[in-house]
Structures are given as structure tokens and as C-alpha cells.
Amino acid sequence: MKIGILGGGQLGRMLLQAAFNYPVELHVLDPDPQAPCAAATPYFKTGNLQDEAAVYAFGKQVEVLTIEIENVNVAALKRLQAEGVKVYPQPEVIETIQDKRRQKQFFEEHQIPTAPFVLIDYPQELYKHEGFLPAFMKVGKGGYDGRGVLLMRTAKDFVHAFEAPSLLEKAADIEKEISVIVARNEAGEVRAFPPVEMVFDPQLNLVDYLLSPAQITNAQAAEAQAIACRLIEAFQMVGILAVEMFLNRDGSLWVNEVAPRPHNSGHHTIEANYTSQYEQHLRAITGMPLGCPDSRCPAAMVNLLGEAGHQGAVYYRGLKRALARKGVYVHLYGKAETKPGRKMGHVTIIDDNLQSLKASIRYIKEVLKVESRPADSAPA
Template identity: 55%
Template sequence: MKTFNSSNFKLGILGGGQLGKMLLQPAMNYGVDVSILDPDPASPCSFFCKNFHLGSFNDYNTVYNFGRHLDLITIEIENVNVEALKRLEAEGVTVYPQPHIIELIQDKGLQKDFYKQHNIPTSPYLKIQNREELKYYQEKFPAVQKLRKAGYDGRGVFKINSIEDLPKSFNEPSILEDLIDFDKEIAVLVARNATGEIRTFDVVEMEFDPKANLVELLFTPAKIDEQIEAKAKEIATDVVEKLKIVGLLAVEMFVTKTGEVLVNELAPRPHNSGHHTIEACITSQYEQHLRAILNLPLGSTELRQPAVMVNLLGEDDFVGEAKYIGINEISKLDGVYLHLYGKKFTKPFRKMGHVTIIDHNLDTAFEKAKIVKDTFKIQA
């Protein structure tokens, strides 16, 4: 591995969305030469990265040719061509997170098998090949069906209440999970560098939009007791240690009404659950990911102030060129930080930006978050 010790170091990122855009800033601070590959000529990174390459990160030849002159490759989305990354790794290009870990996390069935093999608490599950098999497991309904591959941002998840729902279920390889009667959904971000140093961020608690199945709002400190906080961080650290991943890992979990903490899903990259860290923590998740993959000492994850993060989603019934309603009103609020991703077109529930609110008092931050939700709209 060529180490980061000069301005000649070349980093490649597969994916040019908002996560890549926010990863560009700390890379600029470190003077790293960044190249980005994305299929969308109007992706957020296309406006800010001079070495922007238009092409599919799913195509073997495109990924291989993009990466063969780089020193290090990372990702901002899991749905990439792993075989090309394996070849690049074999030819001396460093790839973090490692290709075999990306491959595992791309498949929810393999994820669940990993938890089971390593005694990581998770909900009971079955692997299903097609819709026809579901009728043999009626005793498990209600249950949750998840596509093994290609699910993203709430897509690829279907709740089966009864056999009447089967015609609408997925007819592809999937997992059937027990429906968990959970009390809260939480997440822990953990970073690990190549020397094995690990740091965790504080637990965040998430609230979801029931219609879009997307995170609507999150906050930290989470409203959980110290034992649950410690257990969540311990489980997340255990996952990172057993994977031996290099980079950032988001560990999404359920807290049941009996106090169990169960791992739901993993994301091996910067994550929506960590946007608030830009203003709220000493080290942002983006700088931490960069430090980890460059094998630098990891930064402090200390929370500067309590924080609430509100996702800015495209309004329902609006499709077209984005128009922002309410910028002046929310800009008057202290401790409110607006992040628009630069996506030209909006559609219902598309992630168009986020707002982070920091305050010494979490209740006050919630009051400002309500004003943001009621005031700021993205229409067309």
C-alpha cells in the first residue's frame, strides 16, 4: 500500500452522491487528489470534483479502468462491482472497505448468516428463493420480507401481514424476518483503521417517515439508559472487530420493549445517521472515514452539543426542478445548519438535503427542528 504522505496520493470514490460530496470537504482539507465515478452527469459531486468520471460503478471494465491508476479506492454506496475491486486489490490498489466485506454486506442473507456465525444478536430469519416458498411459512406472519440484494433507502422491504399479502410480495431471493416489537431504532457509527484502532460515535435515535420508510429525523444523545447505550456500542464494536473492516461502519439496531439490542443492517461507509457529526462532533464521520482509510490516527468522537438532524425530502406530489420554500425563515434560527445536496430535480421523498440543529438543550433543539419541518419545503 502506498501511504498518504504527499500531494501525489490519489484517492478514488465510487459514487458521486451527497455522501461523496460531503467526503470531498475533508479530502480537500488534507490536500488529497480525488477522482469520482458516477453514472449521473448531474450528481452532487459532478459540480465540485475536477476529476469526475461519468460511468457505471456496477460495470466491471468501467470500475477497473477507473481504479487502476489510483492508490486507494473507497465507496459511498454499496451497490458496486466487487469483482473489479478484487482484481484491483490483487494488482496492488488498496480498497477500503475491503471488497469481500462489501460483497457480504451487499447480500442481506450473507449479513444475517454472519451475525449468526459470530453470535451477534439479530432477529430470527429464513432465506427464501421466491414468492412460492412464502406460503409454507404462514405461521410466521406477520413478518418482514427483505430483498437480499439491491434494497436501498427503504426500498426492498415489505411487511407481510397475512397470506392475502403474498401477491404483492417479492418474487426474488430474500430473507423473511420475524417482526420485532421494538421500542426504538438506533444506530452507532464505528471507525477502524488498518492498525486496528477503533472509535465509536454516540448512539443516535431515529424516527422514520411511515410512508417512505426513510429516516425523517434523528437525535443524539438518544433517549436510552446507560446500559442500553453501552450494550449498543459494545455490539457495534464487536461487529467491526469480527469483520476487520477498514473505514466507517454504520450499525443500525432495534431496541426491543424488553431491553434487547438487535442488529438490523450494516452500511460500510458514511451514513445518513451521521450527518449531524459535521457540526455536532469534534470529528465528523466524513473526516473519520478518511482518517481510517488513510490509516491515520482516528479523531475524537466527542459530542460538542446535543443535536437533531432533519432529512429534507422532496414533497409528495411534486416532480421537477427543485424550488426551496422557507430558507429565509430557518436561516434566522441560531444553531441551524442547512445542507442542500445540489440535486437539480426533486420527486416525492427524494433526499434533497438535511438540516442539523445543535443546542445546549436537546428540547430546544427539538423545538427548532419542528420549525424547520413545518417551514422548509422542497417543491417543484
């Protein structure tokens, strides 16, 4: 079976790695000839993911087409679907999720708990909603990895407002941020992974590390999984859906955002779960039975981000020290160049003891650094 992936980043690379165990041929389209997938498959092509002709031509060569990034040309996907190519997730799902305004309206229409919000077409409209503050302004289209989000504490912050159509979302009283990965296949079988707890870097607004399972009650975990299952059923989506949620201090759960693809909050599943999110996505889009998503053991995932002040040829300081620690699995994404805050890899840690697991998180964050050095430097 020929499968096409729109996007050749690290998520596509890990999907390729999972696919090596199955009788499938994966083709990849990405605008960057040096993308992480480029060296991982002979079927790599360069092309603009927003160009309708390029996406359509690529999709005509495969039987199943999927994504590892939402910013793709939906018109081409709709044409391909109409002509018999299986496009998973479906173009209508991608189109809804591409626009945070439509995404929030979808939650509301299907009784999915989410933060109260109002739609903002022009910055001047913000002054009608001063009583809604504090709140977050989120641009409808184009925001990614924390970009396109502004905290509005008072009306004085309105001068920084986005000019594009946006939404104003009531600030949640957050106790924890969690994520549930859920999958659905062509037959309608649904399986949810255990919730994970995400801890964010306050400067970069990216996940710093996560804990699996999340340190929440069994009832809260079950509710989070139930919400994720309801949501993927509402979309009637085929594939993997990452559902990010706020656990508020009053015990309520609000869906924040969703991603219709493998996700940063599921990296740990490669080592820590019976079925990884990547294998599960592959199973879902090819009509295979879904695998067991349960955890094998407690785990953590630490993102490896480019260090501040470093840009250029990548050098992994402390790699040998990190690899010497029990239960540590290093995943590097094959990116030759680093820059501050760039996702360069991740480390999964497995440990049955929560306290020593947290100690290993601190150790990895202390010893393993992504820096820039001459290309001939050896890892330390």
C-alpha cells in the first residue's frame, strides 16, 4: 500500500520508523529538501504544502494520504477524496481545525466543554468585551506552537491586538494541563491513550516535559478519555487526534485545542505504551485493528530545544552522560542546524518509581544541551 504524508518533519520521521514493520510504502512531501524525513525514505519529494497543484499531484500517486502538519491545501485534499483517494484525517476535519474560531464553535455545537469565548473580527470590537478579561486573544488561522496567542489582562493590552479575525477566550483557572491521544479507524473502533500531564516552558510556551500517566484522579482520567472519545466521534475522524485540555482548580475539564495528527504529547508512547501513537495512526488510516494504548510503565518525555544564544551546526553537549542513565531513550530528529527554541529531539525516560523518574527529568535537563559547534565537534 502506498501512503503519502504531507509534511516531512520529526512527526513524519517517527511515522516512517513505525511503518518499517508493515507492508507499506511511505511517500513524503515537504518544502524543505533537508527536512527530517528526507534521509529516511527514497520517496521524498519537495513541494509547497499550500500549493493546490503540488498537493494534488502528490496525492494522485498514493492510495492513502495523511498529514503531520495542519497547514496544508484543503482544496486539493477535497479533490483527491472525491476521486477515490483515502484522505485521513478527512479534509473537512482539517479545515475545521485549521481555524481556531471554527474549532471552538465546533466544540460548542457538540457540547464539548471548553473555555467561554467570543469571536473578534476587528481589534476595535475588543472594547465591547472588557468585562471578559483576563482573557487570551488567539488568531483564527496561522497560530502554531504558542505563536498567535496574546494575554489580555486589561484594556491597555488591546493596542497589541491581532488585526486578523481572532477569538477572545476566557482565561482558565488552571491546575494542570493534560492531553489525551485518541484514535479511530475506518470501522469506527475508538481507543484512547491514558492522559498525560504537560509542563510548559514559560518563555517559549512549548512543552518542556510531560509525565505519563498524568498525576490526576482515576475519575478525572476517565472523564478526560471520555471527552476525547466523544470529540473524535463528533468529527467522525479517521486517524489520531491529540486533545489538549485544562484541568481547572474546581475540578472541571475544558478542551483547549486539538491536533488531527501525531503530537508532541504522545512521543513517550514509543517506549512506554503497548502501541505507540505512530503505529496507532498507521493502523487507523490503513483499516487495521487498533492496538492496545495502555501504558507499560510510568514515563516522562523531555523536549530537546535549541539553547538560547546558539545558532548553526548542531552539537549535543552531554549526550554520552544522558545515554549512560538507566531508562533513558534519546530521539534526535536529524536537523543539521539548531536555533534558540527549535525542537531538535526528545528524551523518553521510563521508571516505575515516580520520585526517581522526576530526578531523571532534572538530570536530563541539566546535562543534555542542544548547542551550536563546529561540524567536526564530537559529542561530549
